[in-house]
């Protein structure tokens with residue numbers, strides 16, 4: 001096909017995602033890697049970046065950009081053992097900036113890894129039984145699942161699907177092991193035949209999440225495939241399947257849009273669920289746009305073909321039909337902060353981690369505290385899609401020990417002390433590492449919230465659980481388009497302000513005012529909060545109010 005995009009050709013001629021990565025790594029003249037290899041390393045779970053704060057200074061000295069790499073782990077459902085935590089903590093300290101960053105997709109990223117340190121990083125992860133395969137690139141990414149075991153008595157059974165799906169959709173190439181672990185070279189590529197991904201992989205990234213109602217913590221409708229667990233009589237019956245969610249747009253390109261996934265039916269738990277997922281991918285693989293990457297996500301394929309046709313094609317390939325969707329209702333998206341007990345009596349402490357950044361700063365030594373907790377060997381860890389961490393699976397007899405560490409390091413004070421606004425807020429990474437950022441996000445949102453909190457207090461709204469999200473550009477990594485207050489970066493210090501999304505993640509918001517600076521943001525919010533406090537119905541949520549009053 002002559003109109004394939006350049007990346008399609010790079011994938012196709014990459015010999016199983018190898019390209020010239022090995023040669024790029026051994027080139028000591030530059031801290032960067034070759035351009036085509038930059039696309040390929042994404043499939044291995046990493047991105048080439050540079051410190052944007054230092055661009056000008058380095059350019060003035062006629063120095064090349066300060067290239068480093070970001071590595072993202074594959075953690076289906078966001079689960080780590082205590083030993084893996086310790087290993088990850090050590091790797092972060094030795095090879096990266098030291099900050100452990102919890103992402104909005106329930107995993108962690110390490111930033112600032114020099115080219116020469118990528119291999120030792122991967123090898124240390126592998127020694128801890130961790131990998132970064134397929135966490136980026138045109139392939140199925142980290143699979144999400146509602147994090148908190150309190151969510152359901154059969155949480156473990158549902159949670160296991162995140163791992164099953166991740167395994168089902170792993171690429172067959174052994175390139176990751178060969179390049180990063182120096183495993184034996186694969187000479188016969190027939191050993192790597194990949195019936196799902198073939199030679200060109202997916203047209204674009206692919207994302208799957210499993211939600212356990214009534215909590216939609218994973219933002220299930222923002223995914224290419226959303227699975228909504230259907231539990232009846234305390235048994236997992238199966239899943240409502242939603243397709244075509246995606247939360248990215250491009251400023252100035254009206255052809256791009258955010259879209260919530262459409263429920264296409266119900267499928268029984270077990271093999272039928274896995275078959276359905278697999279064939280939804282094969283249809284997108286075969287019908288997705290491979291010439292224009294801006295239009296390549298599943299959401300555009302679904303709208304181009306029509307939901308009915310897409311479902312019919314999947315059903316034909318599955319050899320059975322979807323049943324009618326079952327009733328499922330969501331009522332929240334918030335994490336369960338603090339201590340909670342599950343049905344078996346195990347304890348869970350959800351720590352508030354502002355924007356997912358685990359580090360030791362002047363306010364709280366969060367990284368050290370979590371290391372000490374891990375060193376007890378009496379816990380596991382689960383990441384949430386709200387960028388928090390749950391200290392998990394604590395036996396009743398060990399709770400006092402863990403609690404004393406959390407007290408000693410003031411983690412409980414820190415978690416309890418955060419306002420409702422802050423606990424419901426997410427920001428993406430943005431500057432200084434994200435090459436696509438137009439404005440700040442995780443470095444700016446905390447201070448902006450400190451100015452919004454007094455406005456809420458002024459209008460008697462301090463305890464409102466308003467879902468607030470900020471992204472440094474319209475790509476939507478912080479899922480701003482499904483928030484009640486969304487900030488989308490347009491340029492340095494400027495944001496579009498979005499309002500009117502619902503609390504449960506079932507309705508997109510819309511632009512309220514464009515290109516606002518901080519003063520204008522605070523002025524607008526002050527006015528809207530004033531009306532909300534005066535004109536709201538009893539218990540009406542902020543997003544619903546903004547919609548009812550047609551503010552957007």
Ligand code: SRM
Nearest residue numbers: 103104105107246247248297427428429433434475476477
């Ligand atoms: Fe994202 C690209 C960070 C979740 C939509 N995202 C990027 C890159 C890799 C920039 C790049 O392409 O060079 C960012 C790296 C920043 C850095 O320095 O670390 C980046 N995305 C993130 C994370 C780390 C944000 C965070 O603070 O947690 C999240 C990592 C998730 C993970 O563990 O896999 C992250 N990204 C998301 C989400 C939210 C989600 O999936 O629930 C979205 C919107 C949902 C969606 O996909 O529709 C999202 N990221 C994008 C897009 C737009 C995709 C599109 O359809 O056009 C890009 C740009 C691209 O792919 O071209 C992007």
Ligand code: SF4
Nearest residue numbers: 428434437472473477
């Ligand atoms: Fe970067 Fe934009 Fe994603 Fe934020 S939303 S991490 S600025 S790509």
